[in-house]
Structure formats: C-alpha cells, structure tokens
Amino acid sequence: MAYKQFILVCGGTGCESSKADDIFKELHAQAEAQGVASDVQIVKTGCFGFCEKGPIVKVLPSESFYVEVKPEDAKEIIAEQIVKGREVKRLLYKDDTQKERIKTEEIGFYQKQYRIVLRNCGIINPENIEEYIARDGYAGLEKALFELKPEGVINELKIAGLRGRGGAGFPTWRKWEFTRVVKEEQKYVVCNADEGDPGAYMDRSTIEGDPHSVIEAMTVCGYTIGANKGFVYIRAEYPLAIERLKIALRQARELGLLGDDILGSGFSFDIEIRLGAGAFVCGEETALLQSIEGNRGMPIPRPPFPAVKGLWGKPTVINNVETWANIPVILTKGGAWFAKIGTETSKGTKVFALTGKIKNSGLVEVPMGTTLREIIYDIGGGIKSGKKFLGAQTGGPSGGIITEEYLDTPIDYESLTALGSMMGSGGLIVMDEDDCVVDVSKFYMEFCVDESCGKCTPCRVGTAQMHDILDKITKGQGKVEDLEKLEKIGHALRRAALCGLGQTAPNPTLSTIKRFRQEYLDHINGTCRSGKCKDLVTYSIDKDKCIGCSLCARKCPVNCISGSKADKYTIDASKCIKCGECFTACKFNAVLKK
C-alpha cells in the first residue's frame, strides 16, 4: 500500500554517532506498536549538513524539521504526527535570525538557503527554453520592454540595491545609469564569465544550469542603456557551459527573444560568445575588454571607466554572471522584494562555492548577513573528520583568512573588507589544523606571480619579492625582519599597482601575518605546526612506542623504513620524502612528526 507520510532520519556520520540509529529503530518499533506501520515509511538519509544540531529527523510531506531528537521522542513523533497529524512543536528548529534576513515570506519551515540566483539550477532543463519560460522566464524582459521603460528598469535596480557580484560590489544601477546617459550610437553589454579565482565555480554552474537568466538580463540591459550588441566572455575550459549557452542563444533567437524587433517592441539585440584563454587577469574588466578586442589581455588605467569608454572606446556595461542572474527576478518580483533580503548595505543573496576541509562541499546561496559559522556548520556540516577549524578563505588570491573569532560576523561587502578579506566572487575555502597559513599564503602569492601580466613594475617585481620571502620562511630560512619587509612591500603594492590583481595580491599574506603572527615566527624558528612545510619537518620513529607491526614500512612510497619485529622500525631520513604516509598509518602514535 502506498505510504501517506515519510519520516527521514539522518544517517550521516554526525547523527549516527549521536544515536540516530536508535531513533530509527525506535520509530519503527513505535509505528508498529501504534498500528501505523503501513501508513508511514521510515528511512535513513544522508547528512542534512546540520550535524551541530543533530540527530535530525524530518517528516514529509509536512516538512517538519526536528533537531536534537532523542530515541525517547520517537513515541511522541509517531503518536502526535503520524497518528494525529500534529507537529511536535518542542522539537522543531527555531531560527529567528534567518527570519530576520528573509522578511519577505513567512517560510513555514526551516530552510538554510535562499536561492535567487540559483532558482532554476537543479530544477529546469537548461537546454529547453520552454522550461525557463514556464518559470517566469523572459517575464522580466517583457516588463522592461512594455511597462518599465529604461528609467523604470534603473529605478527598480536602485530600489533593489543590487551590487556587483564580481568582487568589488559596485551598485549595478549606477553603472547602467552612467552608460545610459552617454549620448552615443554604439554601446555594448558584456558578461564577465571568466571566473579565474581558484576554487570558484559558481558562474560555471549558473550558466550550465540556467543560461537564459544571463541572456534575459543582458537583453534588458541593452534595452535600458541603448545597446544592440552583447558579448559573453567565458573561459574556454568551460565546454559544457559554452555548449549550453550556445543552445540557449539559438533557442532565444528562434523564438524572437533575441535578434531584430524583439517581441515586436522595435528593440533589437544579439549576443556573441568570446572565449577566454584562462588568464586570471583577463577577468579584470579593462583587460577583458582588451581581450575581446583581440589585443593582449592587459589592464589599462581607469578612469575612463568602461561605462563611459569601454569596448572599442564605446560605453560598455560589464557585469558578472551572478549579478546578471539576479536581474530577471528583481524585475518580476520588484526591487522592493529584493531589498528586503540581506543587510543594510548589501541586499539579496550571495552564492558561495564551499570547498576545502568541509564535510558537505557544494554551491550554497544564502542571504547576505548570514554568518560564516552558519554556512560552515549549519549548511556545510562542519569540518571533515572532526579536525579543528583553522580559518576560511574568502576572495581567493585577493582575499584573506577569517579566523574562528570572527565566524559570527554577518557577511556582507563591508564586514568582509573590515576583516581584511573581501567578498570576492564567492570562493569559500575551509581550512583545518592540517593546513599551514604560511604555505597557503605562499600558494596564493605564487598564483599572483604566475598570473601577473607584468605591465606594471610594482606588481611584477613586488609579487615576486614577496613570494621569495615567503618561500624562504617556509624553508626555515626566514628572519623576523622579513615580516616587516613583507608588510612594507605589501602596502606599497596596494597603493602602486595598476589593477586589482596587484593591489589585492598582498591580502592573503598581510591578513595572515596579522592573525597568525605566531605561526610565521614558528616557521622562522624552524617549525611548521601542520607539517605542510616539508623542509621544516622530520619524521622519526619512537622505539618505545613502536610495536614493530611494519605497517608504516609497507606504506612508505620510497621504502625508506626498515626494521623487524624485534628491533622495531627506523626511518632513513636521508631518503625520506616527507610524504607523511607513515605518520597517518601508524596506529600506535609511534611515528613522530617534528
């Protein structure tokens, strides 16, 4: 017989360790005892990402979300909810802060995320324009063309308070207005889908999952500012996104949503795809425009800003993929609706690509003002394998590490900058105690050295110098004065570099020197806490603890551990490549890492 209700019991490792399995069994027993076993199916699920408040039990179709459930609660859940159809109120999760941030709707049940940008991702078939249309697709364009008119569109964006999601957070309406008021025959609309920040894939996923949202928004922009031509600049490493975009463009043209005289409005607009070669600096807007023009992708000084003098010297609006994807919703639901979500200065949501030492990595979209703690612990399920949290990097190579003590800061453009990091495009990399901040800073600096276009001396020379010093420190050859040197070069770079790459390149290093000064000093004194900096660790075996099981010797990739049961085992330090395999392998803590 068909079940009427379903009880989902979290079967993730977090909840299992706190008795989820007993709850599962008890629910079964109670359903049986109370004679409703054929009405309700009780199943185990994967982690809800909310292990902090586990064990989690969810009942469908009522969407009741129960937290910190105990086996004793099973009886009541069955008796009240399954038999009588009433929620067990005392077990429901109450989240007042979240309600504050999403004032628009009384969401009747607990939700961690709020998807505006990703509204269609994972729901529609991105290769079928009709599914997009059915979900209010192109209704924003309709409204722009026939109701709002250019001034009205700008006004909605202004009310919405939408700011650029590509990193800098510039108010979108202002950018559009600058371009709109310039009197010029030819103007352009550009979508920045370069996404070069290591660890970020929000823009790729948005285009792969919902390409029409970008197309619709760019068309609205063309109409608003008086442009007939748009370009999507996307990196060639994104073949699936490019393919889906091509299909979407073709379908939009076929239906007359792109091309001449769109929907009989008299307005014409079309979009072309331009492939980027994957240089990080080509994501910088002036370099990107240079690259579209067929020149080498190198930044040029601003002002003049692209809004006034952009592509081929013509006024150009350039926005990030995520910025674009917000716009159709702002038009259909209204700027005022959008402005209710988020914080005072930063409206709407932000998409993050949550990666690193996190249990549940993935794309998350949360209202601005959500804290990092909520993202990491209530959505991401916390740190993988129960290790200690070290920090979270936002803003990629331009950002900084945010430490435990600041995890409760509501995230918006201003608060992240105040913490010495930045919003960036949305990469969010979680690090645990096994990571080394000096090593991470070196990694990002190396990235900047490689990606620096070399046009201006401060960046070309400065990043290389900073990298050399960091490299020295990770090898134990640093001096205390080096920290001062790093800070000095860093501050000079911030002021003197031509583009954002150079200006922000010192951020990871400067923020970690500030927050993890002791770790730098430890390296200078010859130790790396995490063992990541190979020159600073040596592995050895404590003969008193070793029981001679030989496991480490079998794991060692270079066979430099030898011994016998009687003699115990030893490491030949001259051959050791410091891979750490033996350290992880030994079950008796006999391998020492120093």
Added chain:
Amino acid sequence: MAKMTLDQLRKLREETKGEMTRRETEGKEIQVIVGMGTCGIAAGAKDAFEAIVKAVDEHKITANVVIRQTGCMGLCHVEPTVEVIVPGMPATIYGKVDAAIAADIVRKHLVDRKLVSGHIYDRPAIDIVNK
C-alpha cells in the same frame, strides 16, 4: 518555432506552466531529473541516466515516466544527484547514485512507491519562483 509576439510569449508561458502543474497533480506522470552539470557528469551522472532509462524500460513504465536533465542542485559532495517526483509522494533527491542505486530507485520508488533508504538528501532551499 517561429518568432513570437508578446501575446504568443505569454500564451506559451501559460501553456507550459499548465503543463508542469498538470504533470504534478494529475498523477500519471513520474519525473526523474538527473543533475548534469560538469561535476555531475564527472561523478558519473551519465551512467546513472542510462541505468534509469534501462530500468524504466525493463519495468515497462516508459509511457508514464519523463526522464530529464538539469544543472547543479548544490549538493556537489554527493553527485551524481537524481530527483524523483512521483505524484502523491514528496519530491525526493537522491545522492551518490550509481547504476545499481539508479535501478533500485526505479524499482522501489517508481514502481513500489517507497523511498530508497540511505541515499536521500535534503533539498537545500525552497523554490522562490513558485512561492
């Protein structure tokens, strides 16, 4: 299809919207939606897709089942992901779906109308478009 006027676009929207609700309410059509973003495909979404097609065929329910693809559901750590919408049952997202689990889903969820234990994942957010 040919170029549309404003009225035609509105009509098309109403029709497709109606079509989507009909699918959900009338109780005949089952939808299986496979996440096919770059990471889904890398994790084996194509194998899951094929296994579903095969199983649906074997159970001779092809006429009642629509198998579709979609983009990232946000549950990247448990790719491949598959959403199953059976009328009268809560829409369910399954994660880490390999060919064997895909076959299980078809047999248990689509045919027997039971959830498949152990592979269900929570939907990350409400749908703002239909709210």
